[in-house]
Amino acid sequence: MLQVKTGDASWQIENKEGNLLLNGQPFEWDLIQIDANRYHIIKDNASFSAELVEADYKAKTFTFKINGTLHTVSVKDRFDLLLDKMGMSNANVAKLNNIKAPMPGLVLEIKVKPGDEVKKGDQILILEAMKMENILKSPGDGIVKAIKVNVKDNVEKGQILLEF
Numbered sequence: 001m002l003q004v005k006t007g008d009a010s011w012q013i014e015n016k017e018g019n020l021l022l023n024g025q026p027f028e029w030d031l032i033q034i035d036a037n038r039y040h041i042i043k044d045n046a047s048f049s050a051e052l053v054e055a056d057y058k059a060k061t062f063t064f065k066i067n068g069t070l071h072t073v074s075v076k077d078r079f080d081l082l083l084d085k086m087g088m089s090n091a092n093v094a095k096l097n098n099i100k101a102p103m104p105g106l107v108l109e110i111k112v113k114p115g116d117e118v119k120k121g122d123q124i125l126i127l128e129a130m131k132m133e134n135i136l137k138s139p140g141d142g143i144v145k146a147i148k149v150n151v152k153d154n155v156e157k158g159q160i161l162l163e164f
Contacts, residue, residue, distance in 0.1 A: 003076040098163040101155040105129035110151060116144045125161055
């Protein structure tokens with residue numbers, strides 16, 4: 001399943017047994033690829049010319065020109081949606097001044113100490129949950145203010161692990 005957003009509009013897209021569903025309803029269209037980034041679409045007896053103008057695969061944002069009008073969409077796959085549900089989305093985490101446990105688990109290793117300067121993506125802590133090691137990374141640049149747990153501590157979901 002994918003979630004696609006543009007502006008205030010949002011759609012759920014699924015491929016069930018080869019059939020495309022848009023918000024749970026069948027979606028019928030004819031799509032023909034003209035070249036690497038251009039397509040011709042027929043939907044409800046209307047013709048559309050579409051071109052992929054810009055693609056940022058890391059941020060999962062895409063800009064299309066549809067009949068001459070630009071539309072930027074963001075896409076979230078099932079993993080992004082799961083991270084959102086767990087409170088670990090990039091948008092939510094980047095605004096926080098602390099790191100919380102995304103799930104109950106055991107602290108295996110703490111990779112930083114108070115006063116350390118970290119960059120976005122740096123490893124902060126390793127948490128074992130359901131017999132799997134989960135590496136928690138810094139959501140942004142900052143300085144570690146305090147560590148609220150110790151190695152071998154059992155933590156609950158949502159418990160503060162460290163503060164920036």
